[in-house]
Amino acid sequence: MENEIKLAAGAMVSLAVATAALVVLPYMEVRDITPPEGLKPYTSAQLRGREVYIANGCVYCHTQQPRDRNLGPDHARGWGRASVPGDYVYDKPHLLGSMRTGPDLFNIGARQPSKDWHLGHLYQPRAYVPGSIMPSYPYLFETKAAAEPGDEVVKLPPGQGPEGKVVVARPEALDLVKYLQALDHTYPVLPPPPRSAAGPAARPAS
Amino acid sequence: MDSAILSLLGAFLLSIMGLFVFIWSMRKGLLVENPRAASVIFARGEIGQIDDPALQDAGRAHLQAAAAEPGDDAHEGHAPDPQELEHRVQADRSSAFPVFMFIAFAIFWLVLGSAAGLTASLKLHMPDWLVGEAWQTFGRVRTMHLTAVLYGWITNAALGLIVWLLPRLLRTPLIGAVWVMLGGALINAGIASAIGAIGAGWSDGMEYLEMPWQIGLFIVAGFLCIIGPVLYTLVNRKVESLYVSVWYLVAALLWITLLFLVGKLPGVHTGVQQATTNWWYGHNVLGLWFTPISVGAIYYFLPKIIGRPVRSYNLSILGFWTLAFFYGQVGGHHLIGGPIPGWLSTLSIVQSMMMIIPVAAFTINMAGTMWGRMHLVRHSPTLRFMMFGGLMYMLSSVQGSLEALRSVNQVAHFTHFTVAHAHLGAYAFVTMVLFGAIYFMLPRVLNWEWPYPRLISLQFWLAAIGIGIYFVGLTIGGWLQGLAMLDASRPFMESVALTIPYLQWRSVGGALMVTSHLVFAGHFLAMALRFGPARTGAALFAPASPKALELVHGK
Numbered sequence: 111m112e113n114e115i116k117l118a119a120g121a122m123v124s125l126a127v128a129t130a131a132l133v134v135l136p137y138m139e140v141r142d143i144t145p146p147e148g149l150k151p152y153t154s155a156q157l158r159g160r161e162v163y164i165a166n167g168c169v170y171c172h173t174q175q176p177r178d179r180n181l182g183p184d185h186a187r188g189w190g191r192a193s194v195p196g197d198y199v200y201d202k203p204h205l206l207g208s209m210r211t212g213p214d215l216f217n218i219g220a221r222q223p224s225k226d227w228h229l230g231h232l233y234q235p236r237a238y239v240p241g242s243i244m245p246s247y248p249y250l251f252e253t254k255a256a257a258e259p260g261d262e263v264v265k266l267p268p269g270q271g272p273e274g275k276v277v278v279a280r281p282e283a284l285d286l287v288k289y290l291q292a293l294d295h296t297y298p299v300l301p302p303p304p305r306s307a308a309g310p311a312a313r314p315a316s
Numbered sequence: 317m318d319s320a321i322l323s324l325l326g327a328f329l330l331s332i333m334g335l336f337v338f339i340w341s342m343r344k345g346l347l348v349e350n351p352r353a354a355s356v357i358f359a360r361g362e363i364g365q366i367d368d369p370a371l372q373d374a375g376r377a378h379l380q381a382a383a384a385e386p387g388d389d390a391h392e393g394h395a396p397d398p399q400e401l402e403h404r405v406q407a408d409r410s411s412a413f414p415v416f417m418f419i420a421f422a423i424f425w426l427v428l429g430s431a432a433g434l435t436a437s438l439k440l441h442m443p444d445w446l447v448g449e450a451w452q453t454f455g456r457v458r459t460m461h462l463t464a465v466l467y468g469w470i471t472n473a474a475l476g477l478i479v480w481l482l483p484r485l486l487r488t489p490l491i492g493a494v495w496v497m498l499g500g501a502l503i504n505a506g507i508a509s510a511i512g513a514i515g516a517g518w519s520d521g522m523e524y525l526e527m528p529w530q531i532g533l534f535i536v537a538g539f540l541c542i543i544g545p546v547l548y549t550l551v552n553r554k555v556e557s558l559y560v561s562v563w564y565l566v567a568a569l570l571w572i573t574l575l576f577l578v579g580k581l582p583g584v585h586t587g588v589q590q591a592t593t594n595w596w597y598g599h600n601v602l603g604l605w606f607t608p609i610s611v612g613a614i615y616y617f618l619p620k621i622i623g624r625p626v627r628s629y630n631l632s633i634l635g636f637w638t639l640a641f642f643y644g645q646v647g648g649h650h651l652i653g654g655p656i657p658g659w660l661s662t663l664s665i666v667q668s669m670m671m672i673i674p675v676a677a678f679t680i681n682m683a684g685t686m687w688g689r690m691h692l693v694r695h696s697p698t699l700r701f702m703m704f705g706g707l708m709y710m711l712s713s714v715q716g717s718l719e720a721l722r723s724v725n726q727v728a729h730f731t732h733f734t735v736a737h738a739h740l741g742a743y744a745f746v747t748m749v750l751f752g753a754i755y756f757m758l759p760r761v762l763n764w765e766w767p768y769p770r771l772i773s774l775q776f777w778l779a780a781i782g783i784g785i786y787f788v789g790l791t792i793g794g795w796l797q798g799l800a801m802l803d804a805s806r807p808f809m810e811s812v813a814l815t816i817p818y819l820q821w822r823s824v825g826g827a828l829m830v831t832s833h834l835v836f837a838g839h840f841l842a843m844a845l846r847f848g849p850a851r852t853g854a855a856l857f858a859p860a861s862p863k864a865l866e867l868v869h870g871k
Contacts, residue, residue, distance in 0.1 A: 113557070113558045114547075114550055114551060114558075117558070117562075117563055117566055117567060118566075118570065120334075120567075120637065120640060121566075121567035121570050121571060121640060122570070122574075123334055124331075124334065124637075124640035124641045124644055125571055125574060125575075125604070125640075125644055127327060127330055127331060127334070127641065127644065127645065128596065128600065128643075128644025128645045128647075129578065129596070129644075130327070131323070131327045131645050131648075131660070131663055132592050132593065132595070132596035132644075132645065132647050132648060132660070132664075133578065133589075133592065133593045133596055135323060135660075136588065136589040136592040136593075136656065136657065136660065137585075137589045139589075139657060140586075140587060140588050140589040141589075143587075164519055164521035165450075165456075165517030165518070165519060166450070166453055166455045166456065166517070167453070167454065167455015167456055167458060167459055167519075168455060169455075169521065169523070170454070170455050170458055170459070170523075171454075171455075173730060175653075175654045175655060177653040177654070178653065181652075181653040181722075181726055182653070182726065182801070182802055183801075183802065183803070183804030186804040187804065187808060192655070193654075193655040194655050195587060195588040195655050195656075197655065198587035198588050198591075198655065199586075199587055200587075201586070201587050201590075202586050202587070202590070203520060203521040203522050203585075203590060204522070204586075204587055204588065204590040204591045204594065205521065206588075206591045206651070206654060206655075208523060208650060208730065208734070209730055209731075209734075209735075210730035210731065210801060210811075211440070211732075211812070212812075213808050235443070236443070236444075239809065241809055241812065241813050242443070242809070242812070243440055243441065243443045243812055243816070244443060245439065245443050245444075245447055245453055245454045245455075246443065246444055246447050247447065247453065248447055248448060249447070249448060249449060249450045249453075
């Protein structure tokens, strides 16, 4: 029995150490964070849009975590200040992302507030950004002979839409754009009070 | 400041202390080599006898002749102990059904998952291809690929490996095979539902943990059904000492169950803490599930094929405990520069560097075992897969350690470089080892030889060249992409445009890998359906007498 107990106990202890460091300690540090004053909770339309963002896997090409100036030109590219834990209080699940096949979207709502641009760009990214490799999302739209009352007609650049028809945004597309417009974290965050500087301070040691 | 340093020091000291306590308790005489423990995989009198079920008689004779060494004369005339071989036959028969089930599922998901992977790869340079339906979009196809290969292929194959190896190593028939099969059914039902859910847009949204937690319940239930019989067999074993592979395999099974359970706990994780949990899981599924399984497999198959025990048993145990204590904490390096506490990235960077210890232990040990015997690779396809995988373990781990350094991470983070690295680990290392293991196991499981041995070599070269093109192309492309992104004077689109040729090369490599999988799956089907010349009796579907089997297994 001796070996089995060592095996099981050792495996559990080693995993417990890792869990303490990467799960439990962050949990305790982040638990009491209050949202910054400028951050508003998502509206229900924005939350529905967030679900569309998740369902279509936007996170696999877009991060939502601008880095500090000493780690990269994120700020110079207009992606915003380095994010802090408080910015993510309402994020469930988190969408920090791990790839920048496309640009960071943490402040896309501030950088590109136009609904028309977003709808058209989702319908055909290459109509707006030549050379883009973002997929087009025609299934978030409908093509019709004529718009009906209440339809949101997408204003595409000349020559981009289907001939003689109009492109109408489906509700998913409208919700998604509302979420993208809400991605605006340009409000100032106060530096954390000196006492708790070690914990939630986002600045990586350099 | 103080709490940061303290927690960092605390975790680090605890790791070191734990490491030494366990090494000390394992082997009270650390410096005394223990050839007996290393030889436990052989029957008495079996050392010096090669074993590669993927070979036919002539190939075996060649391998045996090539493996002969001067000291062997002393053993001549000592046939392997028939009673111990009998135990091995019984162990193999007890696990044959569940192992066959896991491998069949694994190969099914491999074909499906790699086809999805190739589709996703093509979509990155053909963005208007297959966009009409929601399930075809890149974000979903990519995630179906990940779920199918990670959970479908690697996890099934790993479970098959555990269930097949443990009874052999413990010299005890598997107890509760029905429960293992029930677990396998639950897990595969979960995987199928998860892929369907992701295609339909129902996702929990965290990388590696996309499957909805409701479906995750099936996976956890399945793991629990498998852990029961595995532990019960372990406790009722007939051998005295546990071979190092048992440590790796059993610990990995316990780890993945807990990792998955904690990672998928609904309603607990939120915001930044969820991100650290996400990468705690995301890296540990590689480090504490795929890696120990594959390392455990190499520690069994490589010595078994060449008929020589591993060079140093103590070194293998050192490798196990250092892996256990360091690997678990490296996940934070996925969030370097992100909004996480500074101490956490530092801890993960430190532990990433510490990972060099288990990798060095493994590499030195394998190099020592294979010293002067490298030429055997020419004769044994299974050995070729194992050695390729072992070498790639070293490369991918060293690369991973370096990637955690801030200076390298700054460039490689958020780029295709990381994707290339992930495939070096999950494919060139883990998947190649699993291929080799399946080539070794299946003839014993089905009691039927691989009908077309040339296909094994063909598959090896397709897969090896495919992953070679994939890795080299994407590594270069990813690095250039990272450099372009770091240069504020270059527009972002430049970092996109310059990757296109490398993404196309990735598709070429991926196509070769998919082809190799089709060859593999076809060969598997031919074997399961009893194509090819009949060389041995059928065991699984019409059990032959144990006597006849014993002859086969003793060869």
